[in-house]
Amino acid sequence: MTTEAKKCAHETCNCMVADGKKYCSTICEDSKGVTTLKCDCPHTGCSGHAL
Numbered sequence: 615m616t617t618e619a620k621k622c623a624h625e626t627c628n629c630m631v632a633d634g635k636k637y638c639s640t641i642c643e644d645s646k647g648v649t650t651l652k653c654d655c656p657h658t659g660c661s662g663h664a665l
């Protein structure tokens with residue numbers, strides 16, 4: 615039984631994602647393949663917002 619938290623696959627996003635998911639939000643998912651320096655996900659505390 616694994617309860618290891620996983621990070622969002624978005625480069626600049628460090629939000630945790632639910633098991634079985636790659637991105638914390640559809641916003642991050644839509645950003646895949648795009649080189650961006652900030653994350654636009656709605657999660658408070660995401661390091662991608664503080665740039």
Ligand SMILES: [Zn+2]
Pocket residue numbers: 622626627628629638653654655657660661662
């Ligand atoms: Zn984020």
Ligand SMILES: [Zn+2]
Pocket residue numbers: 622623624627628629637638639642653655
């Ligand atoms: Zn994310």
